[in-house]
Amino acid sequence: xxxxxxxxxxxxxxxxxxxxxxxxxxxxxxxxxxxxxxxxxxxxxxxxxxxxxxxxxxxxxxxxxxxxxxxxxxxxxxxxxxxxxxxx
Numbered sequence: 001x002x003x004x005x006x007x008x009x010x011x012x013x014x015x016x017x018x019x020x021x022x023x024x025x026x027x028x029x030x031x032x033x034x035x036x037x038x039x040x041x042x043x044x045x046x047x048x049x050x051x052x053x054x055x056x057x058x059x060x061x062x063x064x065x066x067x068x069x070x071x072x073x074x075x076x077x078x079x080x081x082x083x084x085x086x087x088x
Contacts, residue, residue, distance in 0.1 A: 001049045003028055005039050009046055013037050 005028040010021055013033050023045070024030070033041075041047035 002052055003033065003041070003047050004029055004049050004050050005041075007046045010035075011041075082083075 005024045005026055008023075008025050010023050012019060013022055014020055038049075042049065042058065
């Protein structure tokens, strides 16, 4: 699971040891926060946990489809368009 910030705010994730201010923005996905701080943010409605997207499996390479004889026959049976000339 990953944490996604849902509101803009300024926080002090290292407190009380580190008083450095940090700006969080909507959509940020911080990975360096303690579990206790993440739980606090979620409790205040400033972040939420989101499941990681599963990796997409590689699709096997598709072989080119061979044209069926029925298609070739159908195309051969189509008459050529006639010219529509009118007499003047």
